[in-house]
Amino acid sequence: MSLEEGKIMGTEEIIWNAVATFLTLCIFTFLYKDNPFYKFAEHLVVGVSAGYFAVILYYNGFVPKLITPLRQGEWVYIIPAILGLMIWTRFSKKWSWISRFSLAFYIGSGTGFAIPLYMQNYVIRQLSSTMLPVGFTTWALFTNILIIIGVLSALIYFFFSKEHTGFFGGTAKVGIWTLMVGFGTGFGLTVMGRVSLLAERVVFLREYFIELKYYLYILFKYGLPLS
Amino acid sequence: MREFPWRKILLLLLFIYLTFFSVSKAIETEPPVETSSAVQWFNPQRINVFIILILFFAFVLYFIQRAKKGESLFVRRIAGLDAIEEAAGRAAEMGKPILYISGIEDMDNLQTVASMIILGNVAELVASYDVPLLVPICVPFVLTVAEESVKQGYVKAGRPEAYNPNNVKYLTQEQFAYAAGVSGIMLREKPAANFMFGSFFAESLLMAETGFSTGAIQVAGTANIHQLPFFVVACDYTLIGEELYAASAYLSREPKLLGSLKGSDLAKFLIMIILLLGVVLESFGITKFSSWFFVQ
Amino acid sequence: MNFYEQIMNLDRRWVYLVIGLVVVITAIFPFDVPLYVTPEVRSVYDYVESLNPGEVLMIGVDYAPEAMAELHPMSYAITRQCFKRDIKLLLCCLHQNGPGMVEQVISQVSKEYNKVNGVDYVYLGYKPYPSITILAMGQNFRIPFPEDYYGTPLDSLPMMGGITNYDNVKAILNISAGSATEYWINYANGRYNAMLAIGVTGVMTSDYYPFLQSGQIFGLIGGMKGAAEYEHLAEKGGYISREKDQLSAYKSMPIQTTTHVVVILFIVIGNIGFFLSKRKKSRI
Numbered sequence: 001m002s003l004e005e006g007k008i009m010g011t012e013e014i015i016w017n018a019v020a021t022f023l024t025l026c027i028f029t030f031l032y033k034d035n036p037f038y039k040f041a042e043h044l045v046v047g048v049s050a051g052y053f054a055v056i057l058y059y060n061g062f063v064p065k066l067i068t069p070l071r072q073g074e075w076v077y078i079i080p081a082i083l084g085l086m087i088w089t090r091f092s093k094k095w096s097w098i099s100r101f102s103l104a105f106y107i108g109s110g111t112g113f114a115i116p117l118y119m120q121n122y123v124i125r126q127l128s129s130t131m132l133p134v135g136f137t138t139w140a141l142f143t144n145i146l147i148i149i150g151v152l153s154a155l156i157y158f159f160f161s162k163e164h165t166g167f168f169g170g171t172a173k174v175g176i177w178t179l180m181v182g183f184g185t186g187f188g189l190t191v192m193g194r195v196s197l198l199a200e201r202v203v204f205l206r207e208y209f210i211e212l213k214y215y216l217y218i219l220f221k222y223g224l225p226l227s
Numbered sequence: 228m229r230e231f232p233w234r235k236i237l238l239l240l241l242f243i244y245l246t247f248f249s250v251s252k253a254i255e256t257e258p259p260v261e262t263s264s265a266v267q268w269f270n271p272q273r274i275n276v277f278i279i280l281i282l283f284f285a286f287v288l289y290f291i292q293r294a295k296k297g298e299s300l301f302v303r304r305i306a307g308l309d310a311i312e313e314a315a316g317r318a319a320e321m322g323k324p325i326l327y328i329s330g331i332e333d334m335d336n337l338q339t340v341a342s343m344i345i346l347g348n349v350a351e352l353v354a355s356y357d358v359p360l361l362v363p364i365c366v367p368f369v370l371t372v373a374e375e376s377v378k379q380g381y382v383k384a385g386r387p388e389a390y391n392p393n394n395v396k397y398l399t400q401e402q403f404a405y406a407a408g409v410s411g412i413m414l415r416e417k418p419a420a421n422f423m424f425g426s427f428f429a430e431s432l433l434m435a436e437t438g439f440s441t442g443a444i445q446v447a448g449t450a451n452i453h454q455l456p457f458f459v460v461a462c463d464y465t466l467i468g469e470e471l472y473a474a475s476a477y478l479s480r481e482p483k484l485l486g487s488l489k490g491s492d493l494a495k496f497l498i499m500i501i502l503l504l505g506v507v508l509e510s511f512g513i514t515k516f517s518s519w520f521f522v523q
Numbered sequence: 524m525n526f527y528e529q530i531m532n533l534d535r536r537w538v539y540l541v542i543g544l545v546v547v548i549t550a551i552f553p554f555d556v557p558l559y560v561t562p563e564v565r566s567v568y569d570y571v572e573s574l575n576p577g578e579v580l581m582i583g584v585d586y587a588p589e590a591m592a593e594l595h596p597m598s599y600a601i602t603r604q605c606f607k608r609d610i611k612l613l614l615c616c617l618h619q620n621g622p623g624m625v626e627q628v629i630s631q632v633s634k635e636y637n638k639v640n641g642v643d644y645v646y647l648g649y650k651p652y653p654s655i656t657i658l659a660m661g662q663n664f665r666i667p668f669p670e671d672y673y674g675t676p677l678d679s680l681p682m683m684g685g686i687t688n689y690d691n692v693k694a695i696l697n698i699s700a701g702s703a704t705e706y707w708i709n710y711a712n713g714r715y716n717a718m719l720a721i722g723v724t725g726v727m728t729s730d731y732y733p734f735l736q737s738g739q740i741f742g743l744i745g746g747m748k749g750a751a752e753y754e755h756l757a758e759k760g761g762y763i764s765r766e767k768d769q770l771s772a773y774k775s776m777p778i779q780t781t782t783h784v785v786v787i788l789f790i791v792i793g794n795i796g797f798f799l800s801k802r803k804k805s806r807i
Contacts, residue, residue, distance in 0.1 A: 031539045034407060046401065049587075053619045060622075061651045064669060113658065114709070119283070120276045120522050121713045121739060127498060128520035129737035131505030133512075148506055155499055160473045161492045163303045179467065180459070185729050187456035189746065193593065193725030195782045196747035198542075199775035200592030202550045453726055522713075 009211045017208050024201055150178040275520055286493045291486025300485050302477045307446045307464035311349060314420030314444045315356045323419040324359035324394075325349070328409060328434065330425020330449070331365040331402060334372060338450050341475035342425035343369075343376050345448075348478040349422060350380025354389055358419075362395040363412060365405045370397045406430035410437040423447040423462070424471060427454045435461035448474065527796035538789060542782060549781045556776040563735055564752040567696070567720045567742030571601065572760070574693055576609035579686060583697040583707060584628070585653070587620035590700030590724050596750040596772035597698050597722040598628045603769070604762040606636040611682055612644040613692060615660075615668070617653040617703045622672065640673070641680040648672030653703045654710060661715040663687050694718035694741075704731065712739050722749065747772050747779065 026041035135141035157175030448466030476484035725746030750772035763769035
C-alpha cells in the first residue's frame, strides 16, 4: 500500500514516482559502465540542484537581506552591498585588486569568530574531557588507559620536530595503529551509510512496483484512472 | 656497584596504587545543565581559552621569526616524500610518465595550496630525470597556478626547454566526470607513478583503484579524514592529514609554513605534558588542575 | 590461476551483482531484526520525553535529498513525538537544497496532529552561510529570519511571543548531513551554551563521538541504524506505528544486515587471498 495511511497512489503520484524510478535505474546503469542514460540523469540532477539553489538563494538571501531593507530605507545595507559587488572584480585582471578589500573583511571577520571557538571546542574542551583517571580497579578506569595511550601516541605520530627512532618511534607506531583503527571505523560507517542509501532506494523501487501493480489492476479492471 | 633500581620501584609502586587504590570516577556524561549567556565586554569564564590562544600565537610567531632570520629548523623526513624520488627514477627507467593530481577544490582550500607547493618540487625532480609530468586539473583557477608551479620547477632544474604546457590541462569541474577523465589518462598513458595530493571526496577511491590496477606506484596525501581509508588501502604511501602540510613546509622551507609547523609542534608538546599531568592528578583524586581547562 | 588469485582479480561488477541480488532478495523477503538501542540515541529520546507540553524545541534540519534515506526517518519520528506530546517546534534549514525536506515533514505531520502554523510550530526557512546565521540566532531569531518561510513576520506569530534566542528554547536538535553540525557545536553550544543533540549520517557519526564524550552534545543519532533505534523507541512510546507504515528506517534494517554479512565475507576472502598471494610472491 502507499506510504501514507493505506491509500493507493493516484495518477499524478504514479507518474512522478515513475520519473523518480526511471532516474534511479539510469543511475544504477553506471554500475555496468558509463552510458548516455547515466550521463542524462547526472546532468539533470546537477542542473536542477544548481537552478533550485539559485532561486532559493535569491528569495531567501538576496531579497530579505538586501532588497527589502533598502526598500524600507535602511541605507546602511548599501555598505555590504558594495563590498559584495567588489568581489565580482576578481574576474577582471586589471581590477581584481579591488576584491581584496572585501575578501580581507570576510576572511578577517570569519577567522576572528572561528579561531577562538575552534580552540575552545576542538582543543580545550577535548583536552579537559581526556584528562581521565586511570587504573586497574574497574573496567572503566582500564579503558581510560587505552584512550590516553591512543591520544598521546597519535599526537606523537604527528610530531615533526624529532625523528621517529627508539622509544619515540615505537610510540609513533602505536599512534599509526590507533589511527588505522579509527580509519577502519570510519570506513565501516561509510559502508553502512552507502548501504543505507542503496537499501532505501531498493525499498522505494519495491513499493513503487507494488503500487503500480495495484494501479494497473484497477485501471484495467474498472477502466477508472485514480485521481 | 649496581645502581639502585629507582625506576623499577617507582613503576611497581604505581602499579600497586593503580590496581588497588585508584579513584573511580563517574565517566558517563553528566546530565546536561541549562545555562544562559549575556552580553559582556570580557567573559572571565573564557580566560583559559584566551591564555592558551595567546600562547599558541606566541609559539607560531616566534618560530616564524626564527625561520625568517635564516635559522635551520629541523623537520623530520616524511616517508612518502622518499617514494617520490624513487618513483621518478623508476619512471625514467621504464620510459613512462608521472601523473600528478591536485584534488578537486579551489585555491582557497589550504590543501590545494600545499599541493601546488609539492607540485613545484615534483616538477623540479622529474625535470632532472627527463620524465613527462601529466597534471590534469579540476578547477580553472588552479590551472594557472599549476602551470606556473610546473614551469618554475623546470626552470629551477635548469631544463626550461623541457617544459611542455600541453601536459598541464584542465579537464572538467564536475566531480565524477573528472574522476572518469583521470581514470582514462591512467588506462591510456599507464604512468609509472601517480601522486594524489590535495582535497578529495568520493572520487578518491575511483582514481586510486584505477591507478592500483595499472600497477603504478601511488603516493597520496589529504586532510579529508573520510577519504584517508581509501587512500591507505589503494596507495603505497599515504600522507595523513597534517603530514600533507608538513611536506609542503619541508619541501618549500618557506618561513611562514615552517614557523607554523614548529609552533604547532611546540603546542602539541605542551598539550601532551598538560594531558599527562592532568591524568596523573585525576588518578590521585586531584581535580583542580583539570577543572581549570573546563570551559563553562 | 588458483581460486584466491581469481578472487583478487575479480571484475568489480560481479561484486555489484552479488550485492544487488542480496539487496533485492532481502527486500522481497524481509524479516524482523532485533535492535539494541544505544545510550546516545536513548538520551535524545528521553530528553524529548522529559519536556512539558508547551515548551519549545528547536530543530535544525540541514540536509538535502541525497541524505534523505538516513535522516528523514529521524525527522519524522522526532516531529511525531513532539506533536503528540504538544511540544512546540521551531524549525530552520541551513542547507540550500533542504527547505523542501522540512516542508515535506512539517506539512505532513502537522496535518496528522491538527497542529497550526504559528501557534504549534514555526518554520523559519532557509538562510545561506550557516555560521553567520547560527551566530545571529544566538542574539535574536529575527535578525537572520525577520519573516518565516511563508513570508509572515515573526512578531505576528503567536508562538514567537517571548521567544528571542536560544535561551528561550529548551534544546536544539540538529539533523544534518554536512558541515552545519560543526557550526552548531562551535557557535550555538560553544558560544551560547545552548543544549545540543545531533542526528547525522553514518559517514559522519564517528567524527562526533568525542563531542558526546566531552559533554558538548547530549545525544547522537547516527545514520539509518540510529534512526531505526529512535523509531523503535518511538513505536514503544506509541508515537509511530507499524500499521501506518511509519517505520521507514527500520524497514531497511534486514537489507543492512544481509548486505553487511556479504561485505564482511568478501573482505575476509579478499584478505586471505592477499596474504596467500603475498606469501607466494615472497617464496618466489
